[in-house]
Amino acid sequence: MKFIQHKEKIEIIGKDDFNPVHILECGQVFSYSKEGDKYKVFPLDKYAEIVTTEKGYDILTKDVDFFVHYFDLNTDYSYIKNRLSKFSILRKPLEFGYGIRILKQDLFEMLISFLISANNNIKRIQVILNRMREKLSGGAFPSYETLKAQPLEFFTSIGAGYRDKYLFNVLRQVNPQDLENWQKLDTVTLRKNLLSLYGVGPKVADCILLFGYGRGDVFPVDTWIRKMYNTYYPKLENRNQIRDNLVSEFGGLAGYAQQYLFYYQRSGQK
DNA sequence: CAACAGGTTTGTA
């Protein structure tokens, strides 16, 4: 995919490997909003707007370099999709979510966001995160220090529910530097570390591995993936077994396969 | 009003 960097704009040429709807609504990110025909994206303290153009899309932002990395624009998705197209189960999902890209998201923001995502829906996750941003830092994602300074009741007050204690405790178990240091670990060890965190189970760990650490050899299994699995594979209820089977089927591209399958399954398309 | 939502923890065989 071609793109041109300007001073305050990234010009995406072509619509085959980049689609804001697919990218933002495939379940990997909560820091965005849809405003009419344009999307606003606000990871960390950064901001961008995505608008449709005749030839593709424009990403309007003052942080061009940040968003080139964030949208992983230098990765060749036509190659990934070509390799995945050999799996017949992915034929329709690839057709449906052709413009998906896995974002390179901040580890700390990932951890906090996905703790809140447990047994929760996107809309409410976004409401909770927005309240957190507004109350603590006027819109930007709060710093680790700011969050750690909050009492348990703060997390209750923003509507985190029983996840309040996950947030409160995890802030005392790890800091952003720890998370960065873990990048050098192999996936198995890294996964174990994540699972040791209070409130992080298999699904959330795999989400952080995929969306934060960029590990392809993982497969987050939620209710949608389980539905999909039990439709197309021999019936299995255990999420860990489902995950292991899917990882061994798709190997290093498992994470990508998960995104196409999830987006397709959740859309209700058949 | 009961069931459910991008699950995890805790308690019990």
Added chain:
DNA sequence: TACAAACCTGTT
């Protein structure tokens, strides 16, 4: 090691 049951909160 495996499987229930409980859990905040808003929606259907």
